[in-house]
Amino acid sequence: MNPAPNLVLVGPMGAGKTCIGRRLAERFGLHFVDVDQAIVDDTGSSIPAIFDNIGEAGFRAHEKRVLAGLLERSGQLVSTGGGAVLDADNRELIGQRGFVVYLRVSVASQLQRLQRDRNRPLLQREDRAQVLQEMAAFRDPLYHQVADMIVDTDLYSPAEATAHAVVRLAALWQISELPA
Numbered sequence: 206m207n208p209a210p211n212l213v214l215v216g217p218m219g220a221g222k223t224c225i226g227r228r229l230a231e232r233f234g235l236h237f238v239d240v241d242q243a244i245v246d247d248t249g250s251s252i253p254a255i256f257d258n259i260g261e262a263g264f265r266a267h268e269k270r271v272l273a274g275l276l277e278r279s280g281q282l283v284s285t286g287g288g289a290v291l292d293a294d295n296r297e298l299i300g301q302r303g304f305v306v307y308l309r310v311s312v313a314s315q316l317q318r319l320q321r322d323r324n325r326p327l328l329q330r331e332d333r334a335q336v337l338q339e340m341a342a343f344r345d346p347l348y349h350q351v352a353d354m355i356v357d358t359d360l361y362s363p364a365e366a367t368a369h370a371v372v373r374l375a376a377l378w379q380i381s382e383l384p385a
């Protein structure tokens with residue numbers, strides 16, 4: 206049994222972090238927070254506008270600050286952006302403050318699920334498949350590094366993936382701090 210004050214979801218774009226995260230939060234009575242949404246609320250700008258105005262590095266700085274603020278609290282399900290694990294401090298904090306679930310997805314499923322997406326600046330280009338493949342090669346080891354548990358999402362609906370995760374989480378995770 207692994208105690209931690211929050212559940213944290215990591216994984217690539219299109220893995221279902223928001224959808225599965227909402228369901229898991231409800232199941233475990235946790236407050237759901239999506240880091241990208243928290244950045245939008247905090248800055249008053251959309252994710253594409255942030256990338257346009259201050260670039261990826263500027264976005265990562267907001268991501269780091271907002272994530273650290275959120276993880277000071279407990280009793281939450283925190284759904285992170287796919288690139289949050291790129292930063293070593295983020296990885297350390299995620300591991301300290303959360304029981305970490307890596308939602309895994311293949312590039313083929315990502316391409317299908319994100320076909321019509323216009324909200325992810327890193328994907329607004331012709332060579333999506335190659336971009337996603339390169340991201341997967343670089344980031345998969347980082348997701349593994351922080352993960353306490355891995356859930357494959359390719360073959361499952363959000364409801365099925367959630368059901369698998371619930372059974373395993375019930376055996377593996379225990380909340381260590383009650384929310385204030």
Ligand code: S3P
Nearest residue numbers: 217218219241286287288325326
């Ligand atoms: C990103 C993933 C996005 C968002 C931003 C960058 C990434 O979040 O943070 O577009 O680098 O993989 P989701 O994983 O929730 O789509």
